[in-house]
Amino acid sequence: MNARRWTGLTVFLFSTGAGFFGQAEARGTHFLVEPYTGMVFNQGFSRENVVGLESGATIAVGGKLKGFPPRFYLYFRASQLFMGEADIRVPASGALCHVRRSYTGVVGGLRVVIPLLRHLRLNLEAGGGSLFSYNRYFEDGLNVEYQEDLVVAELGAGLNWRMYRWLSLGLMYGYTFVAEEERGDLIATMLEEADQGSSLGWSRLAVTLGFHF
Amino acid sequence: MTRTAKFTFLVVLLSSLDAAAGWDTPGSMRFDLVWEPDRVISNWLDLPAESTELNAEAYFSSDASQFGEQGVLMWAGFNFTVDGAPRYGILLLDIDLTRAPIDGETPVPAGALRAEYLEKWQDQIFFSGELLLGDVWIVDIFFHEDDAGALEGDLALIFADPSNTYPGSRALLRGRFATYPAPSSQRRAAGLTDSNPNSTVHVSSSCSGDVYVADDPGDGCDCGGDDPETSGCEGDTSADSSSVCEAGGSGGCEGDAGSSGCEGDSGSGSCDAGGSSDCATASRPRNAPAVLLGLQRFFPEFIIIGFILFLKRRLRP
Numbered sequence: 001m002n003a004r005r006w007t008g009l010t011v012f013l014f015s016t017g018a019g020f021f022g023q024a025e026a027r028g029t030h031f032l033v034e035p036y037t038g039m040v041f042n043q044g045f046s047r048e049n050v051v052g053l054e055s056g057a058t059i060a061v062g063g064k065l066k067g068f069p070p071r072f073y074l075y076f077r078a079s080q081l082f083m084g085e086a087d088i089r090v091p092a093s094g095a096l097c098h099v100r101r102s103y104t105g106v107v108g109g110l111r112v113v114i115p116l117l118r119h120l121r122l123n124l125e126a127g128g129g130s131l132f133s134y135n136r137y138f139e140d141g142l143n144v145e146y147q148e149d150l151v152v153a154e155l156g157a158g159l160n161w162r163m164y165r166w167l168s169l170g171l172m173y174g175y176t177f178v179a180e181e182e183r184g185d186l187i188a189t190m191l192e193e194a195d196q197g198s199s200l201g202w203s204r205l206a207v208t209l210g211f212h213f
Numbered sequence: 214m215t216r217t218a219k220f221t222f223l224v225v226l227l228s229s230l231d232a233a234a235g236w237d238t239p240g241s242m243r244f245d246l247v248w249e250p251d252r253v254i255s256n257w258l259d260l261p262a263e264s265t266e267l268n269a270e271a272y273f274s275s276d277a278s279q280f281g282e283q284g285v286l287m288w289a290g291f292n293f294t295v296d297g298a299p300r301y302g303i304l305l306l307d308i309d310l311t312r313a314p315i316d317g318e319t320p321v322p323a324g325a326l327r328a329e330y331l332e333k334w335q336d337q338i339f340f341s342g343e344l345l346l347g348d349v350w351i352v353d354i355f356f357h358e359d360d361a362g363a364l365e366g367d368l369a370l371i372f373a374d375p376s377n378t379y380p381g382s383r384a385l386l387r388g389r390f391a392t393y394p395a396p397s398s399q400r401r402a403a404g405l406t407d408s409n410p411n412s413t414v415h416v417s418s419s420c421s422g423d424v425y426v427a428d429d430p431g432d433g434c435d436c437g438g439d440d441p442e443t444s445g446c447e448g449d450t451s452a453d454s455s456s457v458c459e460a461g462g463s464g465g466c467e468g469d470a471g472s473s474g475c476e477g478d479s480g481s482g483s484c485d486a487g488g489s490s491d492c493a494t495a496s497r498p499r500n501a502p503a504v505l506l507g508l509q510r511f512f513p514e515f516i517i518i519g520f521i522l523f524l525k526r527r528l529r530p
Contacts, residue, residue, distance in 0.1 A: 030528070039313070061521075062524060063524050063527065063528045065527060066527075072524070074517065074520060074521065084520070090301075091294060091335060092290055092301055093290075093292075093301030093333050093335065094335040094336075095301070095332065095333050095334075095335055095336055096303075096336055107515060108517075138332075139336075140330055140336060140338060141331045141333065141338045141341050142303060142305075144277055144286075144288070144486065145277070146274060146276040146277035146286075147236070147276060148276045148356075181359075181361065182237070183237065183238045183360070183361075184237070184238065184239045184272065186237075186272050186274045186276075186277055186286075186288060189239055189272040189288070190272070190288060191268065196239055196492075198274075205346075
């Protein structure tokens with residue numbers, strides 16, 4: 001079955017499901033488990049791959065203050081980013097090198113859920129945590145690899161469609177940046193990248209599937 | 214344990230993960246390259262007379278060190294030419310700083326040192342060698358709990374290929390490496406000022422077995438006398454190689470690992486000979502009270518727990 005048929009079937013099931021179970025209720029829940037997947041864009045390493053993949057899950061707990069529409073959740077998120085392998089010519093020597101980077105993120109913060117329409121909500125997030133990076137550089141005769149812990153902050157915004165009381169589908173855009181003083185990166189210096197890799201940032205566009213309970 | 218308590222425990226646990234400490238900083242290196250294409254240089258007396266002075270871009274990383282957080286891997290890359298043909302040299306120098314004497318005089322032990330040298334142009338390897346002979350001296354060091362450590366040192370290294378795939382040798386002599394910012398700058402930034410601000414004499418003891426005086430702390434391994442062996446200043450036979458601070462007549466400072474007169478040296482700061490007033494205070498900075506540090510350390514956790522308790526109270530029916 002091809003992707004288009006899967007998409008059609010999914011939309012059909014959700015549509016009929018919505019009709020069967022009735023309208024999604026406006027009442028919120030206190031807990032959320034939200035797996036997500038999407039694309040991540042490297043904005044700190046100027047000679048390396050721009051696009052990578054990110055997957056992860058968000059767990060959140062929160063509630064609503066009486067007489068105030070937005071809901072507040074504290075969230076915890078674990079993620080894995082893969083930037084793939086970049087084949088790069090080293091500017092100083094002309095040698096062909098290969099760079100691989102991947103990241104494991106552990107962040108937490110506050111999510112504000114603002115109801116827009118009956119089923120549509122605006123999510124705003126701010127948080128911080130750690131990004132554990134794995135970096136490998138190799139060329140003929142030379143192999144360097146290292147892991148690094150980065151303290152990061154992240155901001156996010158997105159729309160969320162609450163299909164049922166227990167299920168929602170969303171699209172989130174997030175930006176993660178290094179929140180500590182970074183004076184550079186070894187591989188970025190070897191590749192003469194902009195700012196020696198001292199200004200790192202990653203933006204993320206992800207599809208989320210939220211389970212509310 | 215309630216659901217809220219479990220979640221709180223998880224958040225606190227994960228937010229307590231600490232960042233690694235050490236060195237993660239750019240820098241530079243300067244040395245004389247001796248290029249011997251045919252034979253292996255097996256001792257310091259065997260060195261060819263001709264050498265080329267080179268400047269290299271460098272990077273210092275504890276994360277990449279095989280010795281862990283208290284080690285530092287130094288990468289240096291530099292362009293040069295051989296008979297008009299371009300070459301790119303790469304030096305990888307890994308030092309275990311826990312075993313490195315920081316007196317500027319005693320070389321880093323062989324077991325605490327790993328070094329590789331690679332010479333390429335485009336995808337062709339012209340030379341790849343391991344450390345055959347040589348020493349590294351740590352001249353000045355600034356430890357930092359984060360990645361803002363700083364380091365300065367000297368080196369004299371000879372490389373050869375043990376498999377003889379790449380014949381010949383390469384020697385890096387009279388080398389000086391330093392992070393940017395330098396240890397002295399980091400000390401100043403940390404508020405560790407010179408104990409004697411009127412002092413204009415910078416004393417360094419980077420040359421093995423010798424002490425030299427320099428007006429400029431970045432002068433490198435340039436011992437004040439004749440060095441017949443061109444071997445990175447070791448075995449200096451300078452006539453004025455008395456172990457005293459000559460300029461200004463302030464004796465002592467012999468073991469000072471700092472290039473700026475012992476001020477608040479966080480590394481060695483031994484200052485062991487002479488008792489000069491320049492070397493009076495070589496102490497670490499005082500820490501804030503433990504309670505305040507604890508409060509500061511766990512401040513985010515307190516906020517999170519407070520928020521959860523607040524929500525729980527508000528949501529109680």
